[in-house]
Amino acid sequence: MTTAELPVIAAVDGSWHSFEALAWAARDAVGRGLPLTIVHVRPLDRHTSQEAQRREAEELLAESVGRVAQVAPALHTSTLAPLDFPTAALTALSEHASMLVLGSRGLGGFRSLLIGSNSLATASMARCPVIVVHSSAADEDEAETREAFTDIVVGVAADESSEAVLDFAFEAATSRPGARLRIVHGWTMFSSMLSGGPVFDRDAAADAAARTLAELTAGRREKYPQIDVVQEPVHGSASHTLVTASETAALTVIGRRKGGEDLGFGLSPVAQTTLTHAVGPVAVVPC
Structure with a gap:
């Protein structure tokens, strides 16, 4: 199976956040012409029998397949229910996925947290791009407005690939x-100095x-002539610029620095701040 054929993987745990992420993953898989694999990681729990966990997983995955059928009836789907720690299982599966799609928080998340520990850890260590779908507002009109956004916002830095x-x-x-693709590069006099530019x-x-x-x-406008590209060098904090831009974006794309994955420190301060505070889906791409 080539990289272009690897499935989109959506993780579900029965939370509303994960079901929103599942719907997003289904729509994106259709747009990319890729299959969808729905994963529910059964936690290692000595207080619950594996048979009970298996039945619960089957019910949840069946419900998830039904939800996908409502969003994308022609989409090819498959399911998995590994027994493992969530981050470990998803990181392993990421080696055979085009992307991983997660909700911002799961069933065990505290309402005061903007992003759950499993989502943050998986985004830090996965081998493929990870999309964290922040839950939309309860207001239905506002949620529909967000679905109408078409901008893809991507943050790039001069000091990393x-x-x-x-x-x-x-x-x-x-x-x-x-x-429309908005390519954002936040800069300050300090960052200019660090890169050897004017001080x-x-x-x-x-x-x-x-x-x-x-x-x-350079070169990408010729490769993608159909895309409306806007380049935005912005004076100011890169993370603040990206969080602000995310408010009217269908997807915000950020990079994850090399190194630190084995210790779980794969996110730069800009990436972690953007992932934590951005509005709407955020893609974290290993780079």
């Missing part, structure tokens, strides 16, 4: 007819940031 991040963002825009001349630093952004995206 952005190739994989940009590739994912362009492919995401390609799978959504009419989508005291703000106009020169702004020009350098614009050139950096143009260099990072």
Whole structure:
């Protein structure tokens, strides 16, 4: 099976957050022409028999398949119910997935937490892009407004490889007819100094940031002529810029730095802040 044929994996645990993520995953799989695998990880629990867990898993997965049928009736789906720790199971499965889709919090999450520990850990360690779907507002009109958003927002940095991040963002825009791709590069005088650019001349630093952004995206306009691309070098905090942009985005795409995965420290401060506070779905791409 080639990378282009690997399934979209959606994790469910019976929470409303996971069902929202499941619906998002089903729609995205249809747009990309990929199959969908629905996964429910059975936790290691000595107080519940494996037979009881198996029955509960079968019921939940059957309900999930039914929900997918309502959203995407022609979509090919399969199910898995591994017995393991959630993060460990999903990280292992990520090696054979085009992407993992998770809810921002599960059944065990505290209402005060913006993102659950399993979602954060999986986004930090998975081998494929991870999409964390933040729960939409309870207001139905506001939820419908969010579904109407078409912008794909991607954050790129000058001091790390952005190739994989940009590739994912362009492919995401390609799978959504009419989508506009906003490529955001947040810069400050301090970041300009760290990258060897102008230190005291703000106009020169702004020009350098614009050139950096143009260099990072060179060649992709020719490869994806159908996509409306907007380049946005923005003076200010990168994480603040991305969180603000996420408010009107169908998807916000960020990169995960190399290194630290074995210790669970695979997210940079910008990525973790964006993932935690962004509105709507966020894709974390290994880079």
